[in-house]
Amino acid sequence: MKQPAPDYDLVIAGAGLTGLSLACWLLDLATQRRQPLPRILMLEPRSHYSNDRTWCFWDRQPQPFRHCIRQRWPRWAVQQGQQRQQQQGDHAPYAMLPAEDLYREALARINREPAITLKQGVTVQQLLEQPQQVQVVTSDGHFSSHAVIDTRPPAREAMAEEQGLWQVFTGLELALPDHGFEADCALLMDFQPGVGDTRFVYVLPLGPDHLLVEWTAFQPHLSAPALSADFDHWLNIHLGTGYRVLRQEQGALPMMPLRPRSATAPVSRRIVTAGTAAGWLRPATGYLFATCQRGARALAEQVLDAHRSGVWELPGWQPRSALLNWMDRVFLRALQRHPEQAPQWFLRLFGGTSPERLSRFLSDQPGLLDILAIMTALPPWPFLQSALSRPHPRLPATGSPKP
Ligand SMILES: Cc1cc2nc3c(=O)[nH]c(=O)nc-3n(C[C@H](O)[C@H](O)[C@H](O)COP(=O)(O)OP(=O)(O)OC[C@H]3O[C@@H](n4cnc5c(N)ncnc54)[C@H](O)[C@@H]3O)c2cc1C
Structure with missing residues (x-):
């Protein structure tokens, strides 16, 4: 018996960064290709969006939210005490896009488009093929629907925690007259002393009296981000007490690979995973934004092709090469074993490569020569040891709160 036509051509589960980027790429590419949009339903549990994060990335490629970039820095630096390495990359500056601007832009475009229905306050519970x-x-x-793109966050069991670390951070947007940080330089890592983890402060000057400061740790166990006494101490020493907190953001990003699918699990071409749950977040860095734009574009092309042909089979998208995935695993294992050496590795990386090579590498788009340059910038011994070793099963944390 013939099945009735589905309610929609495509359902997008989740309207966070990936879901909203996908919708905007569909709008842009349908216009470019002069093709009608499929009937799309987007489902999102949040009934309100807040300015909950700030996306930073190297501004290397066109994407639907480029005009929303609020700040660009042609220089970026890493430092530990008196040691500092700085790069200048006018071709691809470091850029910042506040979540509130992206959400506003994407929601306005979606609400103007009759082919897209966004239902907020709705949770996806199950997908049955x-x-x-x-x-x-x-x-x-x-x-x-004919197909689903599932951008819901990954389940905790899907993350190979023993092979990685958690990037736990608290950020404060501050008002402070004449803060003294160089206006055209993003301070990506100012390493701080720590035992058993790698800690650093991240400083983005947003104006002469405005800045974003984040306290970050790469740590083996997940604990809720908090304003630590160490961060308070850093703020007191470097900024004094005259600042005003305008906004706070926090996060815990999984710097770890996802577990491979079971060999017996059926491969679906109608249900495609995208975003963090599809491994788009780079395990070695926690960056996702630039990769998400490339992935959302690729999936939007696949959706428009399927709509034109009537064959709803979506191949999905791989964010990076097997070589890059292997390098990330080796790097994470080295970070797990020698967190105290991380500052020197980052200083060597930023001192020993060109800004073009490094920004391509950190944006998941390195060529072979970029990869060679990265490998030669780093000390061979700890990475060789890590390449030859196996990950150790991790002991459970005692007393660490689970979010
Ligand atoms: C504070 C913070 C700062 C960050 N800064 C950067 C940065 O500077 N640069 C960078 O590259 N990355 C950054 N990241 C990492 C990454 O870019 C973001 O986490 C990004 O939002 C991940 O995109 P996503 O689409 O995978 O997930 P999300 O944006 O979280 O979207 C997933 C969506 O799924 C929805 N959802 C959940 N459950 C269901 C359900 N059952 N049914 C339907 N929908 C559901 C959620 O409500 C959400 O809207 C940051 C992350 C955080 C938390």
């Missing part, structure tokens, strides 16, 4: 369509079970009833 059937021969010609997918049933989407939600807190607001069932919907059917």
Whole structure:
């Protein structure tokens, strides 16, 4: 018996960075290709968006939110005490885009487009694949579609925690007259003493009396980010007490690979995973924004091709090469074993490579020569040891709160 036509052509589960980027790429590419949009349903649990994060990345490529970039820095630096390495990359500056601007822009475009329906306050509970369509079970009833792009965050069990670290951070946007940090330089890592983890302060000058300061740790166990006494001490020493806190953001990013799918798990071409749960967040760095724009573009092309041909099979998208994934695993293992050496490795990396090579590498787009330059900038011994070693099963943390 022939199945009735589904309610929608495509369901996008989750309207965070990946879901919203995908919708905007679909709008842009459909216009460029003079092609009608498929009927799209977006499902998002949040009923309100807040300015909950700041996206930073190297501004190397066109993307739908480029005009929303609020600040660019042609120089960036890493430092430990008196040692400092600085790079200047006018071709691809370091850029900052506040979440509130991206959310506002994307939601306005989606609300103007009759082919896209965004339902907020709705949670996706289950995706059931059937021969010609997918049933989407939600807190607001069932919907059917030809295909689903699932951008929901990964389950904790999907993360190979023993192979990585958590990047835990608290950021403060501050008002402080004449703060003294160089206006055209993003201080990416100012390493701080720590035992058993790698800690640094990140400083983005946003104006002569305005800055974003983040306290970050690469740590083996997940603990809720907090304003630590060490951060307070740093703020007192470097900024005094005359600042005013305008906004706070915090996060815990999984710097770890995702567990491989079981060999017996069925491969679906109608349900495609995207975003953090598809490994788009770079394990070695925690960056995702630039990669997300390339992935969202690739999936939008696949959706428009499927809509034109009527064959709803989406191949999905791989964010990076097997070689880059292997380098990340080796790097993370070295960081786990020798957190105290990390500052010197980063200083060598930033001192021993050109800004073009490094920004391509950190944006998941290195060529072979870039990879060679990165390998030669780093000390061979700890990485050789890590390449030859196996990850150790991690002992559970005692007393660390689980978010
Ligand atoms: C504070 C902070 C700062 C960051 N800064 C940077 C940065 O500077 N540069 C960078 O590259 N990366 C940064 N990241 C990392 C990364 O870019 C972001 O986490 C990014 O938002 C991840 O995109 P995503 O689409 O995978 O997930 P999200 O943006 O979290 O989107 C997932 C969506 O799925 C929704 N959802 C959850 N459950 C369900 C469900 N059951 N049904 C339907 N929808 C559901 C969520 O509400 C959410 O909207 C930062 C992260 C944080 C938290």
